[in-house]
Amino acid sequence: MRDAYHEDLDAIGAALVRLTGLVESAITRATVALMQADLTAAEAVIAGDEEVDDLYRWIEARSLDLLARQQPVAGDLRTLVGGLRMVSDLERVGDYAVHIAKVARRRYPAGAVPPELRDIVAEMGATAASIVAKAGVVIAERDVAAARELESDDDVMDALQRRLFRVLLDGGWPHGMEAAIDITLTGRYYERLADHAVSVARQLVYLVTGEHGWAPAHG
Amino acid sequence: MRDAYHEDLDAIGAALVRLTGLVESAITRATVALMQADLTAAEAVIAGDEEVDDLYRWIEARSLDLLARQQPVAGDLRTLVGGLRMVSDLERVGDYAVHIAKVARRRYPAGAVPPELRDIVAEMGATAASIVAKAGVVIAERDVAAARELESDDDVMDALQRRLFRVLLDGGWPHGMEAAIDITLTGRYYERLADHAVSVARQLVYLVTGEHGWAPAHG
Numbered sequence: 001m002r003d004a005y006h007e008d009l010d011a012i013g014a015a016l017v018r019l020t021g022l023v024e025s026a027i028t029r030a031t032v033a034l035m036q037a038d039l040t041a042a043e044a045v046i047a048g049d050e051e052v053d054d055l056y057r058w059i060e061a062r063s064l065d066l067l068a069r070q071q072p073v074a075g076d077l078r079t080l081v082g083g084l085r086m087v088s089d090l091e092r093v094g095d096y097a098v099h100i101a102k103v104a105r106r107r108y109p110a111g112a113v114p115p116e117l118r119d120i121v122a123e124m125g126a127t128a129a130s131i132v133a134k135a136g137v138v139i140a141e142r143d144v145a146a147a148r149e150l151e152s153d154d155d156v157m158d159a160l161q162r163r164l165f166r167v168l169l170d171g172g173w174p175h176g177m178e179a180a181i182d183i184t185l186t187g188r189y190y191e192r193l194a195d196h197a198v199s200v201a202r203q204l205v206y207l208v209t210g211e212h213g214w215a216p217a218h219g
Numbered sequence: 220m221r222d223a224y225h226e227d228l229d230a231i232g233a234a235l236v237r238l239t240g241l242v243e244s245a246i247t248r249a250t251v252a253l254m255q256a257d258l259t260a261a262e263a264v265i266a267g268d269e270e271v272d273d274l275y276r277w278i279e280a281r282s283l284d285l286l287a288r289q290q291p292v293a294g295d296l297r298t299l300v301g302g303l304r305m306v307s308d309l310e311r312v313g314d315y316a317v318h319i320a321k322v323a324r325r326r327y328p329a330g331a332v333p334p335e336l337r338d339i340v341a342e343m344g345a346t347a348a349s350i351v352a353k354a355g356v357v358i359a360e361r362d363v364a365a366a367r368e369l370e371s372d373d374d375v376m377d378a379l380q381r382r383l384f385r386v387l388l389d390g391g392w393p394h395g396m397e398a399a400i401d402i403t404l405t406g407r408y409y410e411r412l413a414d415h416a417v418s419v420a421r422q423l424v425y426l427v428t429g430e431h432g433w434a435p436a437h438g
Contacts, residue, residue, distance in 0.1 A: 064300055067286045081283055088307060169396050177388050180396060184403045 020136035026097035031125025033104035037111040045101035052094035082207030089196040096193035124190040147201035157194040239355035245316035250344030252323035256330040264320035271313035301426030308415040315412035343409040350416045366420035376413040
C-alpha cells in the first residue's frame with residue numbers, strides 16, 4: 001500500500017494527464033472553430049480556459065505544498081520540479097488554443113482560412129492535437145522513448161508553418177491584409193503550441209532519467 | 220544580523236532584479252537592432268539569451284532548494300512561490316527580445332520597419348523597456364503602488380499595437396507581404412512581452428500583500 005505522500009504524488013500525475021486531455025480537446029475544438037467558422041466551438045474553447053487555469057493552479061499549489069512539507073529528494077524531487085514545468089507548458093498550450101479560437105471568433109461569420117490554405121491549417125491542427133495527445137501518454141506511462149519521438153513531430157509542425165508562409169509570400173495573395181495577419185498569427189500559435197508540448201515531453205525525460213539538457217521552451 | 224536562510228532569500232531577490240536588468244537591456248538592444256538594421260546588436264541579443272536562461276535556472280534551482288529544505292510558511296513561502304512565477308515571466312520577456320532581434324537579423328541588411336511605422340515601433344520599444352525597468356524597481360523596492368501603476372502602461376502598449384495594425388489594414392500597404400508578416404509578429408512580441416512584465420508586477424503585489432487575483436499571463 002502506498003503512503004499518503006506517494007498518493008499525493010500520484011494525484012498530481014493524474015491531474016497532469018487530465019490537464020493534457022483538456023488542452024488536447026481545446027486544440028481540436030479551436031481547429032474546428034477555425035476551419036468551420038463555428039462560433040459555438042470558439043466560445044467553448046475560450047470559456048473552457050478557466051477550467052485549464054483552475055487545474056493548473058491546483059497542480060502548482062499541491063506540488064509546492066508537497067515540496068515544502070515533504071522535503072523530497074532525488075526522483076521524487078525531480079517528479080515535482082518536472083511537474084511544475086510541465087504544468088506551466090500545458091497551461092500555455094491551452095492559451096494558444098484560446099488565441100486560435102479568438103481568431104475564429106473575430107472573423108465570424110466569415111472564415112479565417114482561405115481555400116488554398118485549408119489543407120495546411122487542418123494538418124497543423126491535427127498535428128498539434130496529436131503531439132499533445134502523445135505528450136499525455138508520455139506522462140501517463142513515463143515513456144521516455146515516446147517522449148524522444150515527439151521531437152520529430154515538432155519538425156513536421158515547423159515544416160507546415162514554412163509551407164503556410166510560402167503561400168502568403170507567393171506574390172499573388174488575393175485575400176487582403178486582415179486575412180494575412182490572422183494566418184500569420186494562427187501559424188505562429190500552432191507552432192508555439194507544439195513547441196510547448198514537446199517541452200512537456202522533454203521534462204518527462206528529465207524526471208525519469210535525471211538527464212538534463214533541459215531548456216525552457218522559447219516564447 | 221540575518222541568518223543563512225534569509226541571506227539566501229535576499230540573494231534570490233537580488234538575482235531577480237539582475238535578471239530584470241538583463242532583459243531590459245535585451246529589449247533596448249533588440250529595438251536598436253530593429254530600428255537601425257544593426258546586425259551586431261541583433262546577434263548580441265540572441266547570444267545574450269544564454270545568460271538569461273542560466274540566471275533563470277539558477278534562481279529556480281535555489282528557490283526550489285529553499286522550499287524543500289526550509290519549509291517556509293506565510294510571507295517567505297509567498298516570496299519563493301511568487302519569485303518562481305516572476306522568473307518564468309522574465310525568462311519569457313527575454314525570449315520575446317530574442318524573437319524581435321531575429322526579425323532584425325532575418326531582414327538584414329534591409330530594415331524591417333517601414334518609414335510610416337518607425338514612430339509607433341520606436342514607441343513600442345521604449346514602452347516595453349520602461350515597463351520592464353519599472354518592474355525591476357517594483358521588485359527591488361517591493362513597491363505595491365508602483366506595481367499597480369504598471370497596468371496602465373500595459374494599456375498604452377495595447378493601444379500602440381492597435382495603431383500598428385490599423386496602418387497595416389489601411390488599404391494602401393505598399394511594402395509587400397514579408398514586411399507585413401514581420402510587422403505583425405513584431406507588434407505581437409512587444410505586446411506579449413509587456414503583458415509578462417506586468418504579470419511580474421502582479422506577482423509582487425501577491426507576495427507582499429497575499430492578495431490573490433493572480434492569473435497566468437496569457438501566451
